[in-house]
Amino acid sequence: MKLLVVDECCFTRIGIASHFTDNVFASVKCCPDIDTALPLLASFKPSHILVNLTNYCRCTTDNQLLSAFITAAWRATVHIYLDAPYPYSESPLRIASNTFLFNKAVLPIALKTLSKIPSELMKDQEAHSLFSPQELTVMRYWMSEMPNYRIAKKLQISSHTVYVHKRHITEKINVRNRLEFYSLYNILRYFYPPEPTTFKQVGSASLALQAVV
Structure with missing residues (x-):
C-alpha cells in the first residue's frame, strides 16, 4: 500500500509522513498541491490519499484540475480534510464509494485509523451515496x-x-x-x-x- 499526502503546509506533510515510519505503507509521497499530485496518481499509484481541499471550498465554478484529480483517484481511498470547523463530526464522513470528508481537527483520528486498518476502510466496494x-x-x-x-x-x-x-x-x-x-x-x-x-x-x-x- 502507498500513501500520497497533498497539503500546501510543509509541516502538515512532514507530520503525516513521520506518523507512518512503522512501515504501515510501503511508501509515502508528499506534494504541495493538486497540480503536482495529478501526475503522481499514474506514476506512484497510491492506494490511499490524504488531501487538503480547503482552497476549493471557495471555488463556485467547476475546476478542471480538481475534477481530473478526483476522476483519476478512483482506485484509491481518498481522505479529504478542510481547515474549517465543519463538517461537525468526530470521525471521517463517507461521502462516496471511495471518499471520506472531515475537518482537520479529525486528522489525528484518521491517521490512527489508517495506521491500524487501512485495508479495511474500503471493504465495502458497493456504490455509496450519502443522499437519497x-x-x-x-x-x-x-x-x-x-x-x-x-x-x-x-x-x-x-x-x-x-x-x-x-x-x-x-x-x-x-x-x-x-x-x-x-x-x-x-x-x-x-x-x-x-x-x-x-x-x-x-x-x-x-x-x-x-x-x-
Missing part, C-alpha cells in the same frame, strides 16, 4: 437558487417536504447553516454533479463564503 435520489434532486435545484415553492412544483411535493429534505441534507453532511453547506457543496459537486439543464452558479450567497471559510 430525491434529496439529490432537491440539492441540485437548491444550489441553483430555486425557491422552495418552485422546487415543490417541479417535484410535485409540498414546500414543507422540500424544507425537510434541506434539513436532512444539512444534517447528513454535519453542517449548521446554509453558508456552511454552500462551502462544502463546492467539494460535494464533484461527487454529486449538478444536472446541466437545471444548474446555474450560486450567486451572491456563494460570495459570502469568502468570509466564512
Whole structure:
C-alpha cells in the first residue's frame, strides 16, 4: 500500500509522513498541491490519499484540475480534510464509494485509523451515496437558487417536504447553516454533479463564503 499526502503546509506533510515510519505503507509521497499530485496518481499509484481541499471550498465554478484529480483517484481511498470547523463530526464522513470528508481537527483520528486498518476502510466496494435520489434532486435545484415553492412544483411535493429534505441534507453532511453547506457543496459537486439543464452558479450567497471559510 502507498500513501500520497497533498497539503500546501510543509509541516502538515512532514507530520503525516513521520506518523507512518512503522512501515504501515510501503511508501509515502508528499506534494504541495493538486497540480503536482495529478501526475503522481499514474506514476506512484497510491492506494490511499490524504488531501487538503480547503482552497476549493471557495471555488463556485467547476475546476478542471480538481475534477481530473478526483476522476483519476478512483482506485484509491481518498481522505479529504478542510481547515474549517465543519463538517461537525468526530470521525471521517463517507461521502462516496471511495471518499471520506472531515475537518482537520479529525486528522489525528484518521491517521490512527489508517495506521491500524487501512485495508479495511474500503471493504465495502458497493456504490455509496450519502443522499437519497430525491434529496439529490432537491440539492441540485437548491444550489441553483430555486425557491422552495418552485422546487415543490417541479417535484410535485409540498414546500414543507422540500424544507425537510434541506434539513436532512444539512444534517447528513454535519453542517449548521446554509453558508456552511454552500462551502462544502463546492467539494460535494464533484461527487454529486449538478444536472446541466437545471444548474446555474450560486450567486451572491456563494460570495459570502469568502468570509466564512
